Amino acid sequence: xxxxxxxxxxxxxxxxxxxxxxxxxxxxxxxxxxxxxxxxxxxxxxxxxxxxxxxxxxxxxxxxxxxxxxxxxxxxxxxxxxxxxxxxxxxxxxxxxxxxxxxxxxxxxxxxxxxxxxxxxxxxxxxxxxxxxxxxxxxxxxxxxxxxxxxxxxxxxxxxxxxxxxxxxxxxxxxxxxxxxxxxxxxxxxxxxxxxxxxxxxxxxxxxxxxxxxxxxxxxxxxxxxxxxxxxxxxxxxxxxxxxxxxxxxxxxxxxxxxxxxxxxxxxxxxxxxxxxxxxxxxxxxxxxxxxxxxxxxxxxxxxxxxxxxxxxxxxxxxxxxxxxxxxxxxxxxxxxxxxxxxxxxxxxxxxxxxxxxxxxxxxxxxxxxxxxxxxxxxxxxxxxxxxxxxxxxxxxxxxxxxxxxxxxxxxxxxxxxxxxxxxxxxxxxxxxxxxxxxxxxxxxxxxxxxxxxxxxxxxxxxxxxxxxxxxxxxxxxxxxxxxxxxxxxxxxxxxxxxxxxxxxxxxxxxxxxxxxxxxxxxxxxxxxxxxxxxxxxxxxxxxxxxxxxxxxxxxxxxxxxxxxxxxxxxxxxxxxxxxxxxxxxxxxxxxxxxxxxxxxxxxxxxxxxxxxxxxxxxxxxxxxxxxxxxxxxxxxxxxxxxxxxxxxxxxxxxxxxxxxxxxxxxxxxxxxxxxxxxxx
Numbered sequence: 001x002x003x004x005x006x007x008x009x010x011x012x013x014x015x016x017x018x019x020x021x022x023x024x025x026x027x028x029x030x031x032x033x034x035x036x037x038x039x040x041x042x043x044x045x046x047x048x049x050x051x052x053x054x055x056x057x058x059x060x061x062x063x064x065x066x067x068x069x070x071x072x073x074x075x076x077x078x079x080x081x082x083x084x085x086x087x088x089x090x091x092x093x094x095x096x097x098x099x100x101x102x103x104x105x106x107x108x109x110x111x112x113x114x115x116x117x118x119x120x121x122x123x124x125x126x127x128x129x130x131x132x133x134x135x136x137x138x139x140x141x142x143x144x145x146x147x148x149x150x151x152x153x154x155x156x157x158x159x160x161x162x163x164x165x166x167x168x169x170x171x172x173x174x175x176x177x178x179x180x181x182x183x184x185x186x187x188x189x190x191x192x193x194x195x196x197x198x199x200x201x202x203x204x205x206x207x208x209x210x211x212x213x214x215x216x217x218x219x220x221x222x223x224x225x226x227x228x229x230x231x232x233x234x235x236x237x238x239x240x241x242x243x244x245x246x247x248x249x250x251x252x253x254x255x256x257x258x259x260x261x262x263x264x265x266x267x268x269x270x271x272x273x274x275x276x277x278x279x280x281x282x283x284x285x286x287x288x289x290x291x292x293x294x295x296x297x298x299x300x301x302x303x304x305x306x307x308x309x310x311x312x313x314x315x316x317x318x319x320x321x322x323x324x325x326x327x328x329x330x331x332x333x334x335x336x337x338x339x340x341x342x343x344x345x346x347x348x349x350x351x352x353x354x355x356x357x358x359x360x361x362x363x364x365x366x367x368x369x370x371x372x373x374x375x376x377x378x379x380x381x382x383x384x385x386x387x388x389x390x391x392x393x394x395x396x397x398x399x400x401x402x403x404x405x406x407x408x409x410x411x412x413x414x415x416x417x418x419x420x421x422x423x424x425x426x427x428x429x430x431x432x433x434x435x436x437x438x439x440x441x442x443x444x445x446x447x448x449x450x451x452x453x454x455x456x457x458x459x460x461x462x463x464x465x466x467x468x469x470x471x472x473x474x475x476x477x478x479x480x481x482x483x484x485x486x487x488x489x490x491x492x493x494x495x496x497x498x499x500x501x502x503x504x505x506x507x508x509x510x511x512x513x514x515x516x517x518x519x520x521x522x523x524x525x526x527x528x529x530x531x532x533x534x535x536x537x538x539x540x541x542x543x544x545x546x547x548x549x550x551x552x553x554x555x556x557x558x559x560x561x562x563x564x565x566x567x568x569x570x571x572x573x574x575x576x577x578x579x580x581x582x583x584x585x586x587x588x589x590x591x592x593x594x595x596x597x598x599x600x601x602x603x604x605x606x607x608x609x610x611x612x613x614x615x616x617x618x619x620x621x622x623x624x625x626x627x628x629x630x631x632x633x634x635x636x637x638x639x640x641x642x643x644x645x646x647x648x649x650x651x652x653x654x655x656x657x658x659x660x661x662x663x664x665x666x667x668x669x670x671x672x673x674x675x676x677x678x679x680x681x
Contacts, residue, residue: 007063007080009052010088010134014127016045021123024116031110038119039103039482042126043096049130050092056085060510064136071139077204079136082510083275087133087267090355093493094259094362095126101366101486102252104479108373109250118158118250125151125256129264137204138187141268142180149176149232152261155253156245168244175241179231183268186224189217190276208276218277222284225272226291232265235325236295237636239318243302246314247378251369254310258317259362263354266324273332274515282431285332288325293441295322296448298636301604303455304597305632307590309368309378312459313361316404319448320357323419324350326445330422331516333434340518342425345534347512348505348520349418355504356411356497360403363490367397370479370487371463380462380590387464389476392484394464399491401456403498406449409548411497414532416449417542421534451597458593466587499548501532591630598632606633 004012020041027034056063062081069076080088102122106115128148135141153176157169191203194211213221227238234242246254273279299318306312327350334343370393371386372378387394403410423442429435468476478484497504505520513519520534533541598605612627658669 005063006052006056006059006061006085007065007078007134009048009055010080010085010130011078013045013048013052013092014130014134016041016048017123017127017130020045021120021127024119024123031114031116032107034119035106035115036103038123039099039106042102042123043099045123045126046092046095046099048092050089050096052080053085053088053090053092054507056080057082057089057507057510074137074139074203076140077136077206078134078140079205080134082514083271084133084267086351086355086508086511087263088130090263090358091126091129091133091260094256094358094490097362097486097490097493098252098255098259098366099486100489101255101369101483104482104484104486105250105252105366105369105373107480113159118155118253121151121154122253122256125155125253125261129260132264133267136206138191138208139203142184142187145180145183145268148261148264149173149180152253152257155257156249158250158253159248162248165248168241168248172241172245175231175238179228179238182224182228182231184228186221186228186272189221189224193217205271205276213277215280219281219284222273222277223287225277226269226288229265229269229272230291233262233269233321234295234318235291235321236298236318237640239295239299240634240637240641242318243306243311243314243634246317246365247308247310251310251365251372254313254369255362255365258314258365259358262317262321263358266321266328266354270328270515274335279332279335282333282336282434285329285334285336286434286437287329288332289329289438289441292322292325292327292329293444293448295319295325297322297444297451298604300448300451300455301597301601302634304451304458304594305605307380309371309380309383309459309463310365312380312455313364313368316364316452316455317357317361319452320353320361320404323416323445323448324353324357326441327353327419327422330419330426330438331512333426333429334422335516337429337431339428340516341520341535342422342428342518343516344509344512344518344520345418345425346422347516348509349415349422351508351511352418352501352504353412353415355508356403356415356494359490359493359497360400360410360412363396363400363487363494364404366483366487366490367393367400370483371397373483374479375476380459382469383463384466384587385464385468386476390464390478392478393487396484396487396491397464398460399494401460403494405453405456407453409498409544409551410494412494414498414501414542414544418534419445421540424540425535454597458590462588462590462593469587469589495548499544501542501544502530505532604635606635606638607631608633 020038023041024034024038027037055061060082062079064080065078067076067078106118109115109118125148128144128151131144132141132148135144153169153173156172157165159165160169187203187208190208190211190213193213194207195203231238242258246258249257273284279285296319299315299320299322303312303315303319306315327346331343331346331350334340334346368378370390371383374390374393375383375386377383399410403412406412406416420442423438423445426438427435429438509519530545531541531543598607608629608631610627610629
């Protein structure tokens with residue numbers, strides 16, 4: 001029996017996604033049936049992508065093909081190797097979870113609008129991301145990149161009757177295309193050195209790998225590629241589209257964009273830097289490391305200031321992309337000094353955290369969508385006490401928070417522990433400047449991880465604990481079973497990836513061998529499945545199964561102790577601080593929880609506070625009303641993007657004066673332009 005190859009399996013996945021998109025556009029009359037139909041086919045396509053990518057990494061195989069459908073003498077080249085296979089498996093895994101979730105989530109839109117366009121573009125979006133991963137030439141890569149970008153633009157502005165949705169989609173599209181132009185310039189520069197600038201024969205990645213390019217020009221190509229992919233990945237200071245686009249997009253799309261699309265951008269960066277150009281200069285890694293640290297620290301600080309659930313998760317994605325870049329930067333530094341084992345450790349940590357972030361951030365966005373779907377509110381200041389109403393969603397959300405906080409036994413801890421091990425081994429670098437700077441980087445990473453834990457304590461505590469702060473709590477309910485199933489599978493994956501890290505490292509370790517010519521699995525396998533030993537047992541080891549069993553044992557003992565003791569719970573009113581009538585609003589809020597961070601890191605934010613007391617002058621401590629308004633803005637937006645935006649609108653208003661609506665005037669403009677061109681041409 002002949003089985004399909006990994007490349008054929010992933011290609012079949014793309015065909016299924018595109019066919020599902022076409023059929024969704026044609027069969028859009030019965031919306032409930034269309035949702036079920038599209039979700040089932042999307043889940044099948046996602047499983048095919050996962051299996052093809054997983055098989056490619058497991059076998060360590062590389063397959064190539066070409067499609068004669070491009071320009072004359074410029075066919076499209078396809079290639080699936082373990083690097084692209086890893087990202088295809090990641091995409092397929094999250095696509096499967098989100099497809100199941102979407103079968104229940106999209107029902108909530110039926111009372112407001114049809115979801116045909118959402119289903120059409122979401123499947124094109126998935127196919128576009130897979131095409132980016134399979135592309136083996138610059139021409140096909142950029143076309144696939146534009147398919148991914150354009151489809152995600154329409155998904156962001158799905159509910160286009162809201163002005164903030166259209167604004168967010170516009171900001172996203174502008175930054176995405178600035179990045180695309182930079183990627184185009186980088187590819188053009190490398191291809192020009194590969195075959196000469198007078199023809200297009202060097203546009204394939206195989207030709208680019210053989211390009212004879214000087215250090216100066218390769219550095220320029222690297223900077224262009226890094227900035228281009230950083231714009232799509234949401235790296236500070238090109239991150240401003242993330243907190244705008246993620247909150248307004250449907251939650252299943254937010255999970256895909258944060259969990260998968262950001263990783264596709266990182267795939268492009270890894271492909272260009274490690275595979276096509278090859279890392280030759282240590283300062284390349286230093287640059288990536290600096291931007292990673294900046295993104296990690298600023299991302300989590302801005303997340304702590306947010307009151308909107310999905311905006312907070314968007315800023316958390318900025319932080320985690322920064323953590324991944326920290327590991328990638330370390331891998332580049334180690335590679336430039338020919339320290340293959342340490343480079344493999346840092347690269348494995350980066351890949352592991354990409355997988356982990358995809359799973360736990362996808363879970364958190366799905367859970368946030370469940371909260372908004374049930375409570376019709378995403379502002380944490382108006383939520384609270386949902387653990388009593390959403391008894392299934394609450395523990396799943398908690399699992400995502402624990403994973404995102406980097407706490408064992410969940411997956412976030414393992415990858416962050418591996419990154420710290422890379423930092424601890426950096427004194428072996430033969431560079432005094434790096435030996436001075438890298439310990440500071442480790443300290444900043446520790447700060448970011450600690451602040452991340454604080455942010456998710458705030459998220460879970462304010463949203464699910466305490467009492468309901470809104471107007472009507474009786475309408476809040478648990479979500480339907482497809483949504484619970486999708487979240488449950490993601491939560492189980494968070495736990496599995498945290499408890500069995502050796503299996504994951506053994507599976508993906510072929511990728512560092514391809515990229516940096518080093519592996520860490522021999523040391524990991526020598527310690528068996530019980531202990532994760534990245535370099536040597538005398539340096540550091542971690543036993544995730546034993547930690548899991550220890551935590552489970554402690555939790556079980558505590559639970560049985562309280563269950564068997566005959567102790568009645570006494571409920572009594574809290575101290576009311578002298579107020580006669582306590583309300584549910586008089587409890588810790590999201591804003592008050594963030595106040596210490598706001599005071600200690602106030603220089604990072606653009607803060608505007610106003611307080612007003614309404615009542616008689618002699619009201620004393622009990623006026624009629626207090627009005628407090630706090631506005632926290634991103635300084636990068638205020639100082640980098642707002643002047644440009646205001647200037648663009650000013651110029652548009654000035655140019656608008658030329659638009660009189662009279663055809664004679666427009667013909668005069670055309671005539672004057674023609675005369676000027678004839679005179680100066």
